[in-house]
Amino acid sequence: MKENSIVADQFENAQQQSEAAHLGMWTFIATEILFFGGLFLAYIVYRHFYFTEFVAASKHTEVLFGTINSIILLTSSLTMALAVHAAKENYRLQISRWLALTIFLGLAFLAVKGLEYHDDIENKLVPGAHFDPSLPAQSQIFFWLYWTMTGLHAIHVTVGLGVLSTMLLLARKEKFSANYNTPLTLAGLYWHFVDIVWLFLFALLYVISRHK
Amino acid sequence: MSEENKNYLSTGDTVKSWLLTTDHKRIGILFLFSILLFFTIAAVAAALMRIELLTPQGDLVHADTYNKLFTIHGVLMVWFFLIPSIPSVLGNFVIPLMIGARDMAFPKLNLLSWYLFIIGGFFAFHAIILGGVDTGWTFYTPYSSAYSNSHVVEMALGIFIAGFGSILTGLNFIVTIQTMRAPGLTWFRLPLFIWSLFATSVILVLATPVLAITLALMSVERIWGIGIFNPKLGGDPVLFQHLFWFYSHPAVYIMILPGMGVVSEVITCFARKKIFGYYFVAFSSVAIAVVGFLVWGHHMFVSSQSIYAGMAFSILSFLVAIPSAIKVFNWTMTLYRGSISFEAPMIYVLSFIALFVIGGLTGLMLATLPVDVHVHGTYFVVAHFHYIMVGGMVTAFMGGLHYWWPKISGRMYPEKLGQLAAIIMFVGFNLTFFPQYILGYLGMPRRVHEYAPEFQIYNVLSTAGASILGVGYLLPLIYLLWSIFYGKRATANPWNATGLEWQTSSPPPKNNFHETPVVTEEPYNYPPLNEIGEITLASNEHK
Amino acid sequence: MKSHHPTKKLFVFVWLALVMMHFMILGSAYLNLGFVNTPLILVLAVVQMLLILAYFMEARYSAKLIWIAAAAGFFWLLIQWILTLSDYLMRQWH
Known part of the structure; x- marks a missing residue:
């Protein structure tokens, strides 16, 4: 069996290396939490300022697209978890399969998001001179946040797809096993985090004021 | 030279061996030279401003140029000099040495930090060449996002990219300190420099992303032509300030905590004493890092922020003074009955303590809401933060650089010149910035190139001081470079200091230690007083 | 190490719970529950997050x-x- 649990020079052993890598990734996730946090704070403040405008605006987001995308991302988190699980159980073939499926779902998410953006533009929901005049002026703030938040999230999905593709290449070369799966596990952590961000985007942008 | 005896400098001297290095010591040196470049540009901007302010009339530069000068000075000094100064240069160099590790936990990420810093610096530099930015380093909206006719987005992009460099540095430090310590080196045996850098890293990792998103939002608003910080649409410019200062106030502690760490190292070594109250000094670093996040609103007392929030922020700001004062008291107690000698690093550290006390106490005045309303936006504020950032951090950086210079270069710097430069800097600094307290109290606003004639005398004093300060900075630049080639060769431990970094040769081998050290005692275990004389004698005989 | 790792079955259960909660959030968007709507949606989203953190990201086992x-x-x-x-x-x- 080919052994890939290579320990880099600076570490004493594989366990120290894996601990360091995990702590590094979680610290990075803490950083990401605060990166998105500023945007959510802006959302809270302006929802407080312009409540009725936010309610009016949020009814114009496309809840069907949003729902489809939520299911896609939640499922992709499952397939990602299963890819890591396969590595830990040493089912090397399954790793690639689950990874490929995760990447496919990620691409599907972006495609649906693209369709939704297309509709949004048609419906004049881009803040600025061409904004739908029937909506109150301050609902532009809602849509400014909508575009920036979902856009930033889509960039994260795209980066995630790049990372997962690299993992797929490594998995096809049989690099991962029960003994060595740290990069794959860390890629998974990032992917799940991106999923979590979407959960809150969906809740705040699509559904929270819809009943009013 | 056999492979065994090679040090990290002699393992390769090609450009490639430097640009592709993953050795934390070499990366530290890459950072040293790059931050010196930015320091020089920013210092030239400051010099031009001081010359302009010699006379009350605006006779050297236009108001517009003046705006760009103070923006260049602020942006470069904060993000491209002070923030990376002690952490990325000295921290990078000594953290693995101090904890007995072969390298950082993520050496490639460490190199990436430097490249991000350089790419960010390139954009900032490019923005300056294109014509500069006139918003001040704070980028307040809606001026920056809607009205300024300067290269705001490019400058913000530079800071954004360099910011990711700092995040990665912080992340690397946290993981390295947590997972790479030598056997026996428990948390409470760590040198206090490590504690202070750990606290700094927590701030780097948790505050910098907020700066990134804030600058990104400001830039999107500027490019898109519409946004959330512009009151035209009902946006609130004060929200920008909240987000900006959520980063930038803790960032002030990025610019002082590492300096405090240097002080603890140097003061114990040159007083030949154990630090007084190790636990208090260690935990006060953590306390400053945490409480430092709760006080940002004191930058916004006159910004139409709620007066009740202002009061809360004012009280919280007083709290930061407690851990800071604890440190000063503990350092003083460490000096008490110590066997003090005044080598250059020690002179720097003593001036740090003096200047930090002045800067810190005027900080308390500024945290007092009604006093701030009086002196807000005046030279009083300028003087206060220069006492902390220059009097504190730059002084500590110079002290640390001299202290570890034998380890870094393998050579001794000329001691007499070192002491002279330290004294010149102290005198020049006080002459530059103390008059600015008076100017501010009398009401001279900051960021103006013309002023009422009655302020001239203090401005002349300040400019005179700045020229002395300039000489003070030039001296080490010359003699440190000289010492690389002609300095006396340094022994492994020229200061008879404790600490693992002094147990390996100077300069250290590529992998730091020939065998992993084992730690069995607490730090700063300097022998009791009566033994000192013998030790100094013994080491003199070797010479 | 293996005992500290969730099983495949558990992952599928967590996924089912997540999807179910998603539809609860969606449903509550169309029912007027007065002041309950907003906190309900937020609580559900937070629970979803905790599930992902605990199981998919294996924080529970870390x-x-x-x-x-x-x-x-x-x-x-x-x-x-x-x-x-x-x-x-x-x-x-x-």
């Missing part, structure tokens, strides 16, 4: 240190929100 790193992110986020809102909620002029 060292204390990992908990601290993740908790620090949320703790500092709360500092940011609470102190900023202390300004907005106490403003008298808006």
Whole structure:
């Protein structure tokens, strides 16, 4: 069996290396939490300022697209978890399969998001001179946040797809096993985090004021 | 030279061996030279401003140029000099040495930090060449996002990219300190420099992303032509300030905590004493890092922020003074009955303590809401933060650089010149910035190139001081470079200091230690007083 | 090590729970429950997040240190929100 649990020079052993890598990734996730946090704070403040405008605006987001995308991302988190699980159980073939499926779902998410953006533009929901005049002026703030938040999230999905593709290449070369799966596990952590961000985007942008 | 005896400098001297290095010591040196470049540009901007302010009339530069000068000075000094100064240069160099590790936990990420810093610096530099930015380093909206006719987005992009460099540095430090310590080196045996850098890293990792998103939002608003910080649409410019200062106030502690760490190292070594109250000094670093996040609103007392929030922020700001004062008291107690000698690093550290006390106490005045309303936006504020950032951090950086210079270069710097430069800097600094307290109290606003004639005398004093300060900075630049080639060769431990970094040769081998050290005692275990004389004698005989 | 790792079955269960909660959120968007709507949706979203953190990201099976790193992110986020809102909620002029 080919052994890939290579320990880099600076570490004493594989366990120290894996601990360091995990702590590094979680610290990075803490950083990401605060990166998105500023945007959510802006959302809270302006929802407080312009409540009725936010309610009016949020009814114009496309809840069907949003729902489809939520299911896609939640499922992709499952397939990602299963890819890591396969590595830990040493089912090397399954790793690639689950990874490929995760990447496919990620691409599907972006495609649906693209369709939704297309509709949004048609419906004049881009803040600025061409904004739908029937909506109150301050609902532009809602849509400014909508575009920036979902856009930033889509960039994260795209980066995630790049990372997962690299993992797929490594998995096809049989690099991962029960003994060595740290990069794959860390890629998974990032992917799940991106999923979590979407959960809150969906809740705040699509559904929270819809009943009013 | 056999492979065994090679040090990290002699393992390769090609450009490639430097640009592709993953050795934390070499990366530290890459950072040293790059931050010196930015320091020089920013210092030239400051010099031009001081010359302009010699006379009350605006006779050297236009108001517009003046705006760009103070923006260049602020942006470069904060993000491209002070923030990376002690952490990325000295921290990078000594953290693995101090904890007995072969390298950082993520050496490639460490190199990436430097490249991000350089790419960010390139954009900032490019923005300056294109014509500069006139918003001040704070980028307040809606001026920056809607009205300024300067290269705001490019400058913000530079800071954004360099910011990711700092995040990665912080992340690397946290993981390295947590997972790479030598056997026996428990948390409470760590040198206090490590504690202070750990606290700094927590701030780097948790505050910098907020700066990134804030600058990104400001830039999107500027490019898109519409946004959330512009009151035209009902946006609130004060929200920008909240987000900006959520980063930038803790960032002030990025610019002082590492300096405090240097002080603890140097003061114990040159007083030949154990630090007084190790636990208090260690935990006060953590306390400053945490409480430092709760006080940002004191930058916004006159910004139409709620007066009740202002009061809360004012009280919280007083709290930061407690851990800071604890440190000063503990350092003083460490000096008490110590066997003090005044080598250059020690002179720097003593001036740090003096200047930090002045800067810190005027900080308390500024945290007092009604006093701030009086002196807000005046030279009083300028003087206060220069006492902390220059009097504190730059002084500590110079002290640390001299202290570890034998380890870094393998050579001794000329001691007499070192002491002279330290004294010149102290005198020049006080002459530059103390008059600015008076100017501010009398009401001279900051960021103006013309002023009422009655302020001239203090401005002349300040400019005179700045020229002395300039000489003070030039001296080490010359003699440190000289010492690389002609300095006396340094022994492994020229200061008879404790600490693992002094147990390996100077300069250290590529992998730091020939065998992993084992730690069995607490730090700063300097022998009791009566033994000192013998030790100094013994080491003199070797010479 | 293997005993400290969730099974395939558990992953599928968690996924089912997540999808179910998603539809509860969606459904509650069309029912007028008065003041209950907003907190309900937020609580459900937070529970979804905790499930992902605990099982998919295996925080439940990780060292204390990992908990601290993740908790620090949320703790500092709360500092940011609470102190900023202390300004907005106490403003008298808006």
